[in-house]
Amino acid sequence: MPQTHYHLEIESDPRNLITVEEFVNxxxxxxxxxxxKINGLLLSVTEATTNAIKHGNKNDINKIVNIDVDVVGDYLKISIKDQGSGFNPAEIPDPTHPENLLKDSGRGVYLMRVYMDEVDFKVTPxxxxxxxxxxxx
Known part of the structure; x- marks a missing residue:
C-alpha cells in the first residue's frame, strides 16, 4: 500500500527542478x-516550484523550498512553500489576453488552474x- 505523505526539501536553485520532477514521478x-494526470501534475508542481525559487526566494540558494504531498480522501494535496513575501494572484496578467500571448512568463498559474482541481495561495509568516x-x- 502506498504511503499517504511525501516530502521534499530543495535549495532555491533551478538545477534542482530535475529532483522535483523525479519526486513527482x-x-x-x-x-x-x-x-x-501525471503530466498535468508534473507541469503544475514544476511551475509552482519554479515560481517559489525565482519569485519567492529570488534564486537565493540559502533559502529553501519545501514540497509536501498528502493523500486526503479522494484528493492529492501538494503544498509548495518558499521563504518569500508572497504575491497577489489577482495581479497576474491573463496569459490568454492578446497583449500577453507572446510574453515568456505569466503562464504558470494559468496552467496550474487548467490541470489541477483547486489552486490556492497563502502568505504565512x-x-x-x-x-x-x-x-x-
Missing amino acids: YFAVDLGLDEK EGAETILKLKIK
Missing part, C-alpha cells in the same frame, strides 16, 4: 496515477505557499 507512480489539489479517484 516517484509519488505519482507510487499512488498509481494515470499518465495524463514563514513565506508563501502554493496549494494544489488534484482529484485522484
Whole structure:
C-alpha cells in the first residue's frame, strides 16, 4: 500500500527542478496515477516550484523550498512553500489576453488552474505557499 505523505526539501536553485520532477514521478507512480494526470501534475508542481525559487526566494540558494504531498480522501494535496513575501494572484496578467500571448512568463498559474482541481495561495509568516489539489479517484 502506498504511503499517504511525501516530502521534499530543495535549495532555491533551478538545477534542482530535475529532483522535483523525479519526486513527482516517484509519488505519482507510487499512488498509481494515470499518465495524463501525471503530466498535468508534473507541469503544475514544476511551475509552482519554479515560481517559489525565482519569485519567492529570488534564486537565493540559502533559502529553501519545501514540497509536501498528502493523500486526503479522494484528493492529492501538494503544498509548495518558499521563504518569500508572497504575491497577489489577482495581479497576474491573463496569459490568454492578446497583449500577453507572446510574453515568456505569466503562464504558470494559468496552467496550474487548467490541470489541477483547486489552486490556492497563502502568505504565512514563514513565506508563501502554493496549494494544489488534484482529484485522484
